[in-house]
Amino acid sequence: MADVFSQLYIHLVFSPKNRKSLIHPSWEERLHKYITGVVQERGHKLLAIGGMPDHIHIFVGLKPAESISELVKEIKNASNDFVKKEKLTAEKFDWQNGYGTFSYSRSHIDAVCKYILHQKEHHQKKTFREEFLKLCADFGLEIGRKDCFEWFE
Template sequence: MYVHAIFGTTGRVNTIKPEIEEKLHSYMAGIFKNMNSPAIKKNSVPDHIHILFKLSKNHALAKVMEEVKKSTSKWMKEHGIIKFTWQIGYGAFSIQYNKVEIVISYIENQKEHHKETCFKQEFEKLIKENQMVDYNSNFFWDR
């Protein structure tokens, strides 16, 4: 199963700086690989990240996301971003194989996309497009 995961920093604080972004992405790719869920495409802007990956048949989505967020949060602190934390929630959308290239392009264009659209608008548009009925905005947009 292909999964497009999205999650932000707590309070949407702009802590994913350009100078650490590639190292964070590489570290994160290693975690996905260790969870037998290879990352296909990653991209971030200062307050959130998008990842397309193949979910392992051996690990639940929640476990993969927990490990990625926990490990990268610790890694960011070890690299000088002391007050770094990820939000509690995350979005995860299953992707049909024939849509993978579209999602890759979407993730690649995040920096350009966010010149016009904020994270909340983007995420809630994805919720509508994917007809998610059990979306709890209070959980996702933690304070």
């Protein structure tokens, strides 16, 4: 059987349920490390992870043996269980249904990593909604009637 050669770079974006700001800075790094482990255990390469209390960005080199939806489902389920088991928040924690996924070429890796790692600075100027809608526009995605996130302003 022939080997598989691939180069897939995927940027994932998702939020806690109802876009609540539940990811507290005091345990954000623990969550990121846990998610990194989930991604790596499944054979993917984590390139960058970052976010804000109300959303997370994950940039991976995707192994083609697993679909993006399977990976996101596993990240959400495992990290949700982790937050609950470790009792990281007193509030009920769940990830919101839906997510954004965007593909990049190899030449964009550095820029996307910097973007994700500097979310705190970036969001001093833009809201999550503005950011996400711009990503969709940049990639030619029409939101239309799709419910990608529950926008509570």
